[in-house]
Amino acid sequence: MIKLSKRLQMIADRVPKGSKVADIGSDHALLPTYLAQQGIIVSAIAGEVNPGPYEAAQRQVLESGLSKVIQVRSGDGLAVLETGEVDVITIAGMGGSLMASILDAGKSKLPGVKHLILQPNVGEDHVRRWLLENGWKLESEAILEEDGKIYEILTASTGSLEERDALESLYAERQLPGGVNVSKERLHQMGPYLINEAPEIWFMKWESELNKLAMIEAQLKLSTAEASIVKAEQVHKEINEIKEVLACLQKVKP
Template structure:
């Protein structure tokens, strides 16, 4: 099975040997691929709707994996029992829905070792929620597919133990607004796909600004101020991502 670029980027964030719960599994392609590639031994594929589960069942049986991938109807994390999984993938939905799933399933989410999230909107809000609710973000990636850009976030819950915080050390510096909006680790790595995304974002904002300049109503002027702030933010992101990339290339030389 060959995955889309989006699902490949998500799958790459799953640690080998993970006990996976795929929330909103849809066709079940991700757990099938991860099991077939030997990344994980088994998985629980979950969805709130019966239709996707039926499609996933057909694909799982087609690949002969019905003994290794179980199916479960569940609203978010609610159908998952403590200890059944150590990693959850939540992807293919809006950021506010992901936040709602994590909030409603707090007890289960806090017991997971890893979260792999791919919000299709409200990405800044997802990062902000994680950072303010005991999680640390420690990896991010981006994939482009058919003109759309998808962010993947890997996070872990900071669990207190007798020896202090286990697993993930706290970030040295608080996240800035630019980092929350565009991603600390995307800015640091400065991958071509991310720079391409930022440039397109800048071009779109500039076009919106040009249109607003022709209207000049009170409402348009208020929107213009907002657009100007967003243009400054994306320019700063381009500078940071480009500077990080240039510095890395210089060090390699």
């Protein structure tokens, strides 16, 4: 029986029982294998564009005796799917910008899909924007630390363009209990649910991000170019706004 990492387990826990799943960028097909072994899914497609992981996924499925449940397919993104084949798509372990581009390129394959379970390594704001712009309802956000890295898992369900006002309201500028206003841009960046919940690991992530931004600002200040000066000012403003959010939420935490 497969034992998943903490990160993959958290993704698996969000897959509804009885689903037909596509795991895009499946690597060694660990997630679909686990889901099949646990009886959580009816069927799965493991998509992988790279030859090495594709072959590893084939071996995993074959050795697990799950060839009738899991199909391993070679291809880029959602190109491995036929429309209507699956009702849940999982994508994990890549940048948010790439993830959004995969979803955008594969829009024609999304009819019939009820849930997206997405774990971007960085650039979560790209994913949140794509979901909003394409009528998907962000239902939950989770955050975890594993092996010194912090990950976010975003779960979305099918909405409709008619529900756009309700979808937009999730990112409406809001005032935190401590009195700080949070913009739509900052909610995309920091997470509308995570800002509400503000778990300790989330604070750790943003302290780390502030350190990275401070280094970027310091590098930009070494240049006298006008573009660098403007960019440094923008980064400085971003640092201050993030600090305000963190300080405000630290004050109101029980």
